[in-house]
Amino acid sequence: MSANLTALATFSPLYQQIKAMLLASLQAGEWQPGEVIPSEFELAARYEVSQGTVRKAIDELTAQNLLIRKQGKGTFVATHHEERQQFRFLRLAPDGGQAMVLKNHFLSCKKMKAPAFITQVLKIKAGESLIEIERVQTFAGKAIVFEQIWLPSLRFKTLNLATLQAWAGPLYALYESTFATHMVRAEEKIKAVASDAMSAERLNLQLGAPILLVERVSYSYGNKPVEMRLARYETSTQHYENTLS
Amino acid sequence: MSANLTALATFSPLYQQIKAMLLASLQAGEWQPGEVIPSEFELAARYEVSQGTVRKAIDELTAQNLLIRKQGKGTFVATHHEERQQFRFLRLAPDGGQAMVLKNHFLSCKKMKAPAFITQVLKIKAGESLIEIERVQTFAGKAIVFEQIWLPSLRFKTLNLATLQAWAGPLYALYESTFATHMVRAEEKIKAVASDAMSAERLNLQLGAPILLVERVSYSYGNKPVEMRLARYETSTQHYENTLS
DNA sequence: CAGTGGTCTAGACCACTTC
DNA sequence: AAGTGGTCTAGACCACTGC
Known part of the structure; x- marks a missing residue:
């Protein structure tokens, strides 16, 4: 209410506080x-604010893809089961046209001790147990993607x-379904590299053929x-797509 | 006002119409x-709507980076001269850290007839004149980027x-400064390829070394x-960065 | 102090969904 | 018809900028 002083209490607008509470509930x-x-x-009644204020909080959460509004029905928690969400994290498209539906081939799923470069990224303890998945x-019928996926054993x-x-x-x-974990955002770092023996084999390429190496967290x-x-x-025959704005 | 019929007039809310008019002015x-x-x-007075409606239109335009609000000062047309905008379209970052400031070396700037694959993309007439710029x-001190840039001669x-x-x-x-052209958005298609003779030379690489090939419109x-x-x-020693959400 | 954008409210009405 | 999100308004007040 006051806070005329040099920003002691880091003032934040009501709708931001509502947003934080909604996030906490999520x-x-x-x-x-x-x-x-x-x-x-x-929600307006629960938090004792006006509907417009709740609305603005929800606006921002929908902009971040955490919630989805459906007129006449209500506001829903975003899910990767949704049709529309299927391609949210897939930026690969065939050179000719639209999005592509890929077929999964899981090669392995093993426990391992986390190497240093992963513990840092996932902020887990050194030597903690990980699950490593290999997938093509x-x-x-043509192999397009080969990836290694690491998950903390504890949660999975x-x-x-x-x-x-x-x-x-x-x-x-x-x-989501099995491990109560909803992914919200990802960051990717992309390089062009010469394929190593393992990648070349999995993708049926010549050793050293150029491939995109994508690190995603x-x-x-x-x-x-x-x-x-x-x-x-x-x-x-396909490429990684991105829009800058 | 009416439009109970099966959507004859493609109803659009007031703030969308305001947005369209602002876009037209831009x-x-x-x-x-x-x-x-x-x-x-x-603007509310000009368009005979309430301030809140104008506000919502401007909200969307700022979300698209076309306008920039500055509290206490006003709303400004976005420009690539702005500090903050400098890196909007540069997704390259050194493996260690933050954004990188690149030094320009322009190699050439020539007129040429547009090849088919460019006329399609830029939607210009077959054989129209283009300007081709080569830049490293x-x-x-290390060459990181080599690019060819094509612009319609008419506008430039x-x-x-x-x-x-x-x-x-x-x-x-x-x-912006010289050709009254403000870029708003770009689309990129990214591949990993083996460097050809020209690229290898410009980037001081061995022929065939893997590089990122980025097509941007x-x-x-x-x-x-x-x-x-x-x-x-x-x-x-650097990578292309992207955030998925 | 005046002018700008930013927040918040309260209420009216519209559009869509469900019963 | 009732309930949901979506639009629009009018007015009050806050926060920041610049004269």
Whole structure:
């Protein structure tokens, strides 16, 4: 209310506080992915603010893809099970046209001790146990993507090769369904490299053929890094797409 | 007002119409990049709507980086001369750390007839005249980027090598200052390829060394494609960064 | 102090969904 | 018809800038 002094209490507008509380509820799992959250008027009553203020908080959360509005129905927690969300994290497209549906081939799923470069990224203890998944993805019978995926064993205790092979759909949807983990954001670092022996074999390329090397770190609520991937894309007939604005 | 029928007039909310009118003014050059636009109340009076409606229109334009709000000062037309905007279209970062400032080396600037693959992308007539620019960018003395840039001669009539070499700052700022062209958006398609003779020479690499090949098409107001680039990035000590959300 | 954008409210009405 | 999000308004007040 006061705070005329030199910004002692780091003033933040009401709708930002509401947004923070909504985020806390999402993180705590009060509303699960795919579920409706209470209506704007209910939330306004709960937080004792006007509907317009709740609305502005929800506006920002929908802009970040954490919530999805559906007129007449309500506001829903975003989920990777949703049709529209399937391609949110896939930037690969065939040179001719639209998005591509890739076929999964899981090669392995093993426990391992986390190497240093992963512990740093995932902010876990040195030597903590990880699950390492190897996957190849094909399009029209041709291997396009080979990736290694690392997850903390603690959170993904029961994950195994059989589960993966039985799963149809995006990995992130599996994480939601089975491990109560919703991915919110990812950061990628991309390089062009000469394929090493393993990548060349998996992608049926000549040793040294140029491939895209994509390092991805995915974050759940609260900026928590949960998954790290090292992906190799074969880009002779497809490319990585990006829009700058 | 009516429109109970099966959507004859493609109803659009007031603030969308305001947004369209603001866009038209931007495109027509009524307010130049870097200038203030009229205050929300002035615009509300002009369009005979409430200030809140204008506000919502401006909200969307700022979200698209077309306008920039500055509390207490006004709302400004976005410009590539702005400090903050310098790195908007540069996704290259050194493996260690933050954004990198690259040094320009313009190699050539020549007129040429547009090949088919460019006429399609830039939507110009077959055989129309283009300007082709070749540029190398260095960081800490090392060549990092080699690119070819194509612009329609019509719009960029007076552009020449001397002008380019005298220019300090982003190309897009030059386009604004001298050619009344503001770039709004760009789309990139990225591949890993083996460097050809020309690229290898420009980047001091061995022939065949893997490089990132980035095709970029940049758009001005009204989704008008204006510039096409083919860039090669050397990514042994830096990478292309991207955030997915 | 006046002018700008930023927040917040309260209420009216529209558009879409569901029963 | 009732409930949801979506639009629009009018007015009050806050925060920042510059004269």
